[in-house]
Amino acid sequence: MGLFTGKKGVIFGIANERSIAWAITQALHAEGAEMGFTHLPDKDPVRPKNENKVRKLVDPIGAKFVIPCDVQKDGDLDAAFQKTSETFGKIDFVLHSVAFAPPQDLTGPVYAASREGFKTAMDISVYSLMAMTGRARPLLNAGGSILTLTYLGGEKVIPGYNLMGLCKSALESAVEYMASELGPAGIRVNALSAGPVKTISASGVGDFKKMLTLYETFAPLRRNITEEEVGKAAMFLMSSYASGISGETLHVDSGYHIMGGPPLDAFGGTAPEA
Template sequence: MVLPLEGKKGLVVGIADKHSIAWGCARALHAAGAELAVTWLNDKARHYVEPLADQVRATIMSQLDVSQPGQMEHLFELITTHWGRLDFVLHSIAFAPAADLHDRVVNCSPEGFAKAMDVSCHSFIRMARLAQPLMKNGGSLITMSYVGADEVVSNYGMMGPVKAALEASVRYLASDLGPAGIRVNAVSPGPLATRAASGLNCFEEFLTDAARRSPLRRLANIDDVGDLCSFLASDASSVITGNTLYVDAGYHIVA
């Protein structure tokens, strides 16, 4: 059996625990034959992430807090030393200070907005810049968005504008990096029961309502997201770039 990602090497950023979107992606990428580098946020997260990294036989494992100067550069130095190349990056991280996230957008602080933009959006741009020299034969950059980038979603707050900026960044990065054969896409899952999403107000009720209203009468899960990301990392997606692709049981088409 020929695996679609056999021989490819990729970085997965954003695994926090077994419920993370990034974990569903890592499993799918590994099952498709990819060799992975996996990161954790801090020492507390390492306890949860390292056993998962072992399950997908990650050959590079490292801490990465994108808000800490030098950590991202150190990670890419490790990749350069161990692999000397990179075929794909999966960016699945986002953050907003709780006080800003739970208040109205009009009330968000300059500091909170800047922090959310740095972690959730600009870190993807920085990764793209560091990955480009390693993608000598082209590659794939993938990030995670949400329908709140296009529509007002109750309790999503300031993350709506931040995700909108991320989707715009995907388009501009696709234009910048296309001549080098590097594809850039965003994946937009529907509501998922992850630890990060649990920080939103009334999220359990929102999940129930989303499943009821989606055309397929269900929610996507992390494995559904992983399958799409595995395709985007493969050569089968060689002419797909600059897009936001929905994997949400059709939720985004319902008014």
């Protein structure tokens, strides 16, 4: 038996095999979880590229359902949780792996972001978690868990992260407020702050390759993280092993977030003895 044997939940945010949500799904599946999935709606129903990409991954692991969901549409969210209720009755976890900002607003300085771009980024990246949580609450068993994904750019200035940093800051605040609100029902709400991983979303961040080099140089472990490490940490946060953790932002970044300056060996110095 695995940690998630008999546990059921819904996953929002798999786009392809490089998605962090897919790494997390694999870790949950390995522990026996039963899951339903959503995908971005397809513009061409005759050639459903988004649905096909997700199905290619999740059908072989026994997906209970795969349905479209535009998180900016209340009707789509209602339908997703109605399907969840019809399929599972009660559930034990929800994964929110959803974020977006219009490229023209993401790549420029924060002060130059458009009003509409800001509204879109906050709606998709932050409000969607709040909207999901409200709909998931009646379905979640006591001991249930909601997990979202964030990044250090929500806590500190990360050049190139720009508008998404504001979104992640708001997201982490929402996690804390909702953890307080759902705690009396025995439901936990947490965030996982992963270091840079090569995903489609990451490609929209300026100088991503330089960011990878920076982590390898500055992080205490002197390396980048793997998708598998993120998946296992997320699975832990959603499991009964983390039953006393709520309102938390757990960093999986080789320790990078603790550094206030470069290590001694970053520029040719000598590292301390192990």
